Amino acid sequence: MYTPYYRPRRLRRNENIRRMVRETKLSVDDLILPLFVTEGKNVRNPIVSMPGHFQFSIDLLVEEVKQVHQMGIPAIVLFGIPGHKDPLGTDATNEQGIIQRSIMAIKDAVPDMYVIADVCFCEYTDHGHCGAVINGEVDNDATLEMLQQQVITHGKVGADMVAPSGMMDGMVGAIREALDENGFEKMPIMSYAAKYSSAFYGPFRDAAESAPQYGDRRGYQMDPANAREALYEVELDVQEGADIIMVKPAMPYLDIIRQVRDTIDLPVAAYNVSGEFAMVKAAAEKGWIDEKKVAMEMLTSIKRAGADIILTYFAKDVVKWLNE
Numbered sequence: 001m002y003t004p005y006y007r008p009r010r011l012r013r014n015e016n017i018r019r020m021v022r023e024t025k026l027s028v029d030d031l032i033l034p035l036f037v038t039e040g041k042n043v044r045n046p047i048v049s050m051p052g053h054f055q056f057s058i059d060l061l062v063e064e065v066k067q068v069h070q071m072g073i074p075a076i077v078l079f080g081i082p083g084h085k086d087p088l089g090t091d092a093t094n095e096q097g098i099i100q101r102s103i104m105a106i107k108d109a110v111p112d113m114y115v116i117a118d119v120c121f122c123e124y125t126d127h128g129h130c131g132a133v134i135n136g137e138v139d140n141d142a143t144l145e146m147l148q149q150q151v152i153t154h155g156k157v158g159a160d161m162v163a164p165s166g167m168m169d170g171m172v173g174a175i176r177e178a179l180d181e182n183g184f185e186k187m188p189i190m191s192y193a194a195k196y197s198s199a200f201y202g203p204f205r206d207a208a209e210s211a212p213q214y215g216d217r218r219g220y221q222m223d224p225a226n227a228r229e230a231l232y233e234v235e236l237d238v239q240e241g242a243d244i245i246m247v248k249p250a251m252p253y254l255d256i257i258r259q260v261r262d263t264i265d266l267p268v269a270a271y272n273v274s275g276e277f278a279m280v281k282a283a284a285e286k287g288w289i290d291e292k293k294v295a296m297e298m299l300t301s302i303k304r305a306g307a308d309i310i311l312t313y314f315a316k317d318v319v320k321w322l323n324e
């Protein structure tokens, strides 16, 4: 019989020692909860493909944020669904737009909540693309000017951070310039630096009513087959002044999270997107997997890969599970 000399199992024999040698710990401090806001009063529309998530009107959004704050979640990221969409997504740059009014209401009622504004146009344009469409294409530089207008309104209503997600070239630099020129030099930018053109965004597009009406986003979001290009995108965003770098989606791109973590010294965020959430929910509803265990394993893997911050629809569940 062969007797092993090395026995790694010694440190797995009970929960005490496992706790002591655990390398990665998920904490409430890591979490950002995405929330959706729509027009109206007393509205709480369930999002069918994202169980437990809703499109809230501003009044109920504020109630939700109070609860999220009490649970100890440090930050939320907001997505707005305007009452009126047009080719240039003008609600997004209006100081009285849905997102601007939401931020004001939240900051009024729950000033300690850290509020991040998503910076993009796909929820606001009637064609559903992430900027101005000129000659059948999203025009990069025209969109940069729109992004500058958008973030100035976020600054004016008291957002804590902006998170550009449109994958326009130069977006971080343009936004940094606009913020600095308007007295918002203290506002950080979390850039969706490596955002892939992913089918995992399906449920989000139902939630935000932001699916492109024609074509797709492959002309600006990244090809899922590319890794080196992600590092180039990240490098550009660091040079342009990003404060936090995001990789999105998370679970199918753990290799990218790891490479970004090893390449830069800024905080790295990962977006555990709607499709990743919906798959777990659906399989759990069928009784095929254990939702809590699978979700915690998934989020731990994202952290282990190198993410400091995780945007996740599981945020409230995680707080519950960590306290169980």
Ligand code: PBG
Pocket: 118, 119, 120, 121, 122, 123, 165, 166, 200, 201, 202, 203, 204, 205, 210, 217, 272, 273, 274, 275
């Ligand atoms: C664009 C945006 C998207 C998501 C966040 N910001 C969708 C897209 O690019 O179509 C997706 C998030 C998710 O799937 O949870 N504003």
